[in-house]
Every structure is written in C-alpha cells, then in structure tokens.
Amino acid sequence: MTFTFTVTPADWGRIAPELILVVMTLILMLVDLVLPHEGEKRTKHSGPANFAILPVVALLGLAGALAATIVLFVSGDQHRAFNEMVGSDWGTLFAYLIILSASALGVLFSPPYLKRLNLVHQGEYYALLLFATVGMMLMAAATSFITVFLGLEMLSLALYILCSFVARRKASQESGMKYFLLSSFASAILLYGVALTYGATGSTSFIGVANFVNTTLAHSAAGARPILLIIAMGLLIVGFAFKISAVPFQAWTPDVYQGAPAPVTAFMSVGTKAAALIAFARVFGFIFDPARADWVPVVWAIAVLTIVGGNLMALVQSNVKRLLAYSSVAHAGYLLIGIVVGKTLGASAILFYLLCYTFLNLGAFGVVSMLEHVDNSGSNASDLRGLWYRRPLLAGLLAFFLLALAGFPPMAGFAAKYYLFYAALVGGHPELLIIGVLASVLGMYYYLRIIAGMFMEQAAAPAVATASAGGSGSAPASSARGSARTKASARTVSGGLATAVAVKPVSGKLAKVNEPATVEIEESQATGLNAFAWVGLALAALGTLAMGTVLPFWLVNLAQMAAQTMLK
Structure with a gap:
C-alpha cells in the first residue's frame, strides 16, 4: 500500500482562519511574558497587572480569523485541503462564523470575571480559549475521521483545564475532573468507532467511506450489510451524542456547567455543541445517508429522549447555571431533529439554529458571569430574587435572553425553532414537530419562573x-x-x-x-473592565434581536447554500 501526501500553497490558504488564530495565540503568550507583573518579582502565583491587554490581543486574533473567513466566503475555491482532510466549503465557513462568534463573546465576558476572582494566570486562560477555538474549527471543518479526532482532542484538552481554572474552588476542580474522565471514555468510544469504520471500509477519508457505502450498502438488503460497519455507526453515534449532551449521555453537563467559570461555560455550551453537531451532520447526513434505515431509528429515539428529558429535568432546578445546562440538553435534542431529517434541509436548519443559539445562550451566560461570586454563588433562584430592584439592566437582559431561549417572537429563538420544526414537517417527521412544540411549551415554565422571581419578588432581608x-x-x-x-x-x-x-x-x-x-x-x-462584558451583552442582545427580525430570511438562504456544499 502506497500513500502520497502533497501540500500546496492553496492548502495553507484554505485553513487561513486556523493559522491566524494559532499565530495570534503564540503572540499572546509572548505578550504575557513581557507585560509588567504585580509585585516586585515574578512568581508562578503572579500575573500581569493589566487585565485589559491580553483580551484585546485575543480579540484581534479572532477578528483576523473572522476576516479570513469572510475572504474565503467571497473568493475561496471551496476545495478540500491537505489530502482531502480539511474542508473549506461554505458549510465549513458558516461553522467558523458560529464558533468565532462564541469565542469572541466568551473573551469579552472574561476580563471582569478574572479580575473579580483575582485569577492572575491570564495568558494561559486566553491561550487555552483560542486553542479550544482552533480545535472546534478543525472538528467542524473535518472531511476525514483523523481530523475529527484531532479537533476533538484539541478542544477537549484545553477545556479540561479551563473548567478547573479556579483552583481554590472545589466545584471548579470537580468540574474539570468529571469532564476529563467522562470525555475520555466518550473519546475512546468515538475512536473505536473510527477504527471499526476503517476496518470495514479501508478508508478514514469521508470520500473513501462514502464511496464504499454507496457501492456496497445502497443496493443491498438490510440483513446483508456488514455487521462491523453497523457497530461502527453505533459507536460514532455514542461519541457524538456525548459531546452534544444528548440523553442518556448528558450526566456530566449540569455539574460541569455549574462548576466551571461562567465565561468558559458560556463558550463551551455553544462552541463544543456546534463543532460536534456539524461533524455529526457531515458524517451521518453525507457518508451514511444510504444506510439511513440502520441509524435513523436510534438517532430519532435519542432526539425524543433529549427533548423531553432536558425540559423535564430543567423544571426542578433552582440554580440558573444548572437550569441553562439542562436547557442546553433540550436544545441539543431540537438540533438532533436536523440530523434525523438529513440532507440539505436538515443541515441548513442545524446551521441556522446554531447561529441563533450562539447569541441568545451566550447572552444568558454572560449575565450569569456578571452575577457570579468567588464561591460560585450568585446564580441560585434565591440570589436572583428581586434582581430588578437592585440591578435592573442585568435583570432586563437576563429576562430578554431567557424569553429568546423559550422561543418567544421576535427574538432569534423563535425564528430558529420555526425553521427547524418546518424542516421536520417537510422532511417527513411530523411527530418530531409535535413533540418539539409541546416540549417548547413545557420549557416556557422554568424560564418564566426565573423571570417572575426577578421582577415580582423581593430579595430576602439579611x-x-x-x-x-x-x-x-x-x-x-x-x-x-x-x-x-x-x-x-x-x-x-x-x-x-x-x-x-x-x-x-x-x-x-x-x-x-x-x-x-x-x-x-x-x-x-462598575469601573474599567466591566465595559468588556457590557459590550459582549450588547452584541449578544443585538444579534438575538436582529436574527429574529431582519436577518432570518437572508441567513436561511445562506445556510441552505452552505449545506449544499457541505453535503457534496
């Protein structure tokens, strides 16, 4: 067996957003080295005295990656790079927009949080955040199972550390350890699925596996299909389901979300889900589409369990971070409807939903990050009671984002659910439409309960x-x-x-x-660094409102064109 690997200058251009982020991450670490530190001498327990320079450098890197993404949208050739391992199609570039937006908002919410908790290791924090972003982008752009696993491990290793970044907080240490252990098992299962796929098809390239499936499975009876490939698909589903927090693989989500620093929770709640779901849609909507009869019933059952289970478990939560974690589980179930529908319609619904979800979910977590205390309190229902009388602007913004998550018009949550449920109906799954609508009505209760506590109850007297x-x-x-x-x-x-x-x-x-x-x-x-968080909240609010009113028609068309290129 021979293998020839060639690299051309065009290949480097097709991954320009990732290259820019990697270079800016290295520059950020160098800047961290030369910045004046607190105290007379540098120690491992000291950090830069200025909390504003490093996030600005990180934002410049994200802005450069975003500019490179737009250039590839306009003048890119949409060919795959590095021996068919990384895509640069419109579907990939649309995913970059989602992930870069989530990363930018996560960076904006971080400076006041790090200052308030006196977390001095800023260089490591922002470098890990950018490396996690690169891993998410690689996973979303993957056109080979090797690249999927590379991106998955890159984002996971960075997030393990970020989740446990508040070293003096036990909940943060527990969060990082739980995510590390359970994610390691899920990664091993996913890798085993990749190995069995290679054993059954003789290829790790999406194109090679798709050719095998089309020629071998498309015209054969269900009973005659290779059992090795059926097992491989099952293992891949488990690995992807863990990363998107689908039931019954969601047990890690509430504990990790609650214990991790709020800006990290905000970032990973969208970025990880976007990367895994786009890879999921590419693998099962493109490669294994001829074998739909084998895997659709399994994904259908997981989608229903996730929608219903996520909403039911959120009903009994009194902590807003845990409530948003179970809300994230429910939204993962809605997104799985797009996997079941498949092809261009399902993939475009996923892309549009994820872009809307980025702004409204990060906005909610951004408000929580401004309320969170050093002991991880501040996000319980009792802490939020009467918030309108103490901090009316934060209470109004949190209510706005919660209503958007519930799917009230004219916010982006309504437009996202409307198009996803429309895809379910047109794609031949009206039962998923009915289940999704009923679960959304159920979900309104726990969002409105938090809002009622903020506006209609008084704070407990000390x-x-x-x-x-x-x-x-x-x-x-x-x-x-x-x-x-x-x-x-x-x-x-x-x-x-x-x-x-x-x-x-x-x-x-x-x-x-x-x-x-x-x-x-x-x-x-309310001085200095809070301006970063307020800018992030303003951008999240504008994005939530714009994508529910003036942008959905144009963005849906763009998502459809992107899905067509992603599933070729």
Missing part, C-alpha cells in the same frame, strides 16, 4: 434586619455587626475575591445600615 427590628436595645449591636460585615465585604471586593450585591431596603433602619456601603461597593465594581 440577618441584620431581624436584629435591628428587635428593639432599641439591640440596634447598636446589630448596627455594629452590619458595619463590620460591610467593611469586610468591601475589603474582599477591593482585593478582587468576591462580589457583593446591594439589597433593596425593606425598612428605614435597614436602609440606614446598608445603603452607603453597598452603593460604594457597587461603584467600585
């Missing part, structure tokens, strides 16, 4: 209120305790170790005890 209301004799002591607690909180915030949130006063005495200190604390937080 312990000092009970003491000060007990009588004149106890007022001085309680006031002194409240003052000491407030001073300690102020010191913690100034050191970047926690977040304090003002509580809407419920009595005159409480107002006198708490108002001056809490106003001073909030003003100390």
